Amino acid sequence: MTISDITFLGLRSPLPTPAVFSWGSASERNVGLVRVRLDSGVEGWGETSVTFPLWSLEERAATVAALAPMFIGLPLDQQADISTAISAARTRTERLRSLWSPVGISAALGAIEMALWDAYGKSIEKPVWEILGGRQLAVPLYAVGFGGTPAETAAAAASALAEGFSNVKVRVGFGPEVDEELVRTVSKRIGGGLLVDANMGWSRAEASAMIDRFEPYDLGWLEEPLVRDDVAGYAELHERATMPIAAGENCYCEEELTALAGSGSVEVVMPDLARVGGLSAAIAGARAARGADLTYSTHHYASDIGFAAMLALCAVVGEPAPILRDVSPWPLRTELLSQPLQISPRRALPYEGPGLSPAPRMQVVEEYRTL
Known part of the structure; x- marks a missing residue:
């Protein structure tokens, strides 16, 4: 078999309510898909991370189009052909990554x-x-995607736990008083174990101050308090934090992710295979975490095509900490697949069919396709 075609399909749909992060808000969400066709007629699908900024969809379409000729005509007769092809493409784009965008190139190659x-x-x-030698397992989930006032968020978080989610996560980075009120309100309602995500929204000084503010609330972890490449800052926070520190979803190559796992500055490593360069890079990062006696929690904030790939990663590496399940209202997340994954609040099961996931429903793809 040989690779005959690679196509990018960009989807965009409105959100019923805007998603709010420390860096801003979004009233629409993207899905970036890559379709590979073999000369045998078989198709394969991957997903790239294009959640933000909104114009990353257009960038990724151009990047995939530029990378595609590197793969056309290559063989796909054995699994080693995949690593050979990806490695060659990485080598050819290494200088370009330094000159332009490691984010765009890694996320495109990952898809x-x-x-x-x-x-x-x-x-x-x-x-x-x-x-890849994995085994079927039940993957625990934590819920994220709550909105509204602190009281409304607390009520929704409590409901999610009652449904069976292992943990819940809230986003912070909106000011010290606002952040602490949210964490205090939700923690009072659900008890300990709340997961908190700052989305890289703080300076070192701000993060240090917020660690002190959050100390009484018995957090399950504090996620991405600093920008992804502030290794020294993470080491400083780790020395004085009373709660586990989580990071890694915004690592954009295998080397960066494995270095984080070996840095001693986090307790939870969070590979995102739609950003870090694909399944193999994410597996390497998760294995590096386990090898350093850390835990890992895979990350994916897009459609269930990528979520299915994330479950495959867990089946290969082994027992993760609870992984992210977005529960915010966004129908495209689940409507995209031709058959649903086995997901409940208590656990998700890796896809048992051939490949990584069921094929997408082309009617839905075309309904929301903009590129």
Whole structure:
């Protein structure tokens, strides 16, 4: 078999209520898909991270189009062909990554790699996690995506826990008083274990002050208090934090992710395979975390095509900490797949069909497609 075509499909849909982060808000959400076609007629699908900024959808379309010719005509007869093709593309773009955008290139290559694995698994009629020596397991979930006032968020968080989610997570980074009121209100309602995500919204001084403010609330973890590349800052916070520190979703290559796992500055490593360069890079990061006696919690904030790939990662690496399940209202998340994944609040199961995930519903793709 050879690779005959690689196509980017960009989808965009409105949100019923805006999603709010420390860096701003969004009233629409993107889905960036990559389709690989083999000369045998088999198709594979991958997903790239284009949640923000909104114009990243247009950037990623151009990046995938530029990378695609590097893969056309290459063989896909054995699993080693995937790593060979991705490695060659990384080598050819190494200088460009330094000159331009490691984010765009890694996220685009990650989607292509996922699509290649999906096509290969479908061509030999096996789940990718089984090909890679994984085992079926029940993956615990935490819920994120709550909005409204602190009291409304607390009520929604309590309901999510009652439904069976292992934990809940809230976003902060909107000012010390606002952040502490939210954490205090939700923690009072649910007890300890609240997960808190600052989305890289603080300076070192601000993060240090917020650690002190949050100390009484027995947090499950504090996620991304600093920008992703402030390694020294994370080490400083780790020395004085009373709660676990989590980071890694915004690492954009395998080397960066494994270095974080070995840095001694976090307790939870969070590989995002739609950003870090694909399934293999994310697996390497998760294994590095386990090898350093840390835990890992995979990250994916887009559609269930990428979520299925994330579950395959867990099946290969082994027991994770609870992983992210977005519960905010956004129908495209689940409507995109031709058959639903096995997901409940208590756990999610890796896809048992061939490849990484069910194929998308093309009617839905075309309904929301903008590129």
